[in-house]
Amino acid sequence: MSELRFDNVTVRYGGRRRGLTAVDGVDLTVGDGTIVGLVGESGSGKSTLARAAVGLTPVSGGAVLLDGRPVRRHGPLQMVFQDPHSSLDPRMTAGASIAEALPRGTRDRRAEVTRLLGLVELDAEKAAMLPGELSGGQRQRVALARALAARPEVIIADEITSALDVSIQGTVLNLVRDLQRRMRLSMLFISHDLAVVRYVSDFIAVMYSGRIVESGPADEVLAGPQHPYTKELLAAAGALALSEPDSVADTEPADPHHPPPGCRFHPRCPAGPLVLADREICRETEPVPDGHRHRAACHFAAAEAELVPAHNAHPRRDR
Template sequence: MSELRFERVSVRYGTRRRGLTAVDGVDLTVPDGAIVGLVGESGSGKSTLARAAVGLAPVTGGRILADGSPVRSPGPVQLVFQDPYSALDPRMTIGASIAEAFPRGSKDRGGEVGRLLEQVGLPADRAAMLPAQLSGGQRQRVALARALAARPEVIIADEITSALDVSVQGTVLNLVRDLQRRTRLSMLFISHDLAVVRYVSDFLAVMYLGRIVEQGPADEILTDPQHPYTRELLAAAGAETLSEVDAVADAEPADPHHPPSGCRFHPRCPAGPLVLGDRGVCRDTEPSPEGHRHETACHFAASTTLAHTRRSR
């Protein structure tokens, strides 16, 4: 078990003139033995942050720590990918794929493969099969078993239910919760679907255009969200008790190559300068999370005016 910590982590691709900062100064902690749900729209930088943690994306600023030490190899942190069909080598048996992930010098690999398969809810005899002989949900269970085979301190699950049928998603989510309770592994669970993330998470972090805009205990954020973007995500998930309000003009997210000045959410914010003319600070000044509940990066986090605006529209 271990704590995973991102300290001012940035990931940038391309050149200075034509580059893209996919992750911009992210501070995020996955506590020892807890599940942190990371939620946001496609393109917000969630998967890039996950790939950076296992060395698949360049960390251009900040650092990533596992149990206080810099992550220099993917060993302590294992990533389970979104697509269960491409995550496994189609020419290798299930047993061989899992055994390949064992640390060097491991003994009784056959017995350990069987134990891991049973741990993820599959019969041990599936070890002799090829990936093509399994369903998508079964393949995702194998991918989880393969991640566990490396004996990681932290697992990152990146959109692991989004490619599955709705009927299968629930069983995989139940498996994730059960595994985490039995193993007490730390886990970063990533999804664009807040309804999925809320089901498994102890803590929530909300990401928008490369930055964390709100984070804290899951039950607190779900019952008392402070950032207008979090409120919009809750409304979309059908969990908001206030009247649903769409973002201004149903605007699309800004171009990540040219993010807006000030608050990056202000062109879409239902309580921002396009709605309330006296909030020009949102256009001009980047909000700080300091001093706000849930480390909310909003100048008017959960203000009375925001609540009134949502109820009255």
């Protein structure tokens, strides 16, 4: 069993007066052998949560647990970063980078490097090449192989396709899906693009302004989104044609140093108090992510779900 759980995790930078709460009371579980897709726009706190999981950012409150125990810094969790050119040492060959992550006592390190390169569909000859001699897609495959070398129980993939050409993204996503299926990996897959998350995920969690605003099985979230922010992300991914009047979601997100009271999305919400006068509760009371068809932090989640016609559902591809 390899279950990663964020238990009321908070990450705060700076002091009380001028500080910033980047992650605010997040509860999220990555179940054994599943891929949880974490999606949200830039600045929502996704990468901060990932860095907190692997110990690169200190947790201000709550706990990160692996099978119920606090996570150690190295070993059971491995992270694959957005830019493989930065995450790989430019002076080390691909093979040396992978070998460095192998557990102590590995007998035939060269054979193991070759095996890992094969897992990510790279020829053994690539072991002798420097990162600068590889394409972006090849570098990201080496980064995946390096993460797998440590024999992790959970992998955290942080925007691993966003720095790649569109023509290469699909190949890497197919590889991720295949590796997870063959190795039964548990994975937290982070992206700002809901179309990408949809392709690989069993469960989806939507993050906005440091909080999870909607979460549930991927098919349920995609077919019946209950939070207006999720609906906006689906629209941006071309998965759902919105018919909301007077949308204000094009406005800038709230200042993270001074988040608004009540629902943090209400100043941008196309179904909130700026559009519908009878929804003042959104300005005053923070919604609790509970109940309804799946978890959604919206006072009107049930009503929002009813506005999504069944023919607009855009389920993920068969796995």
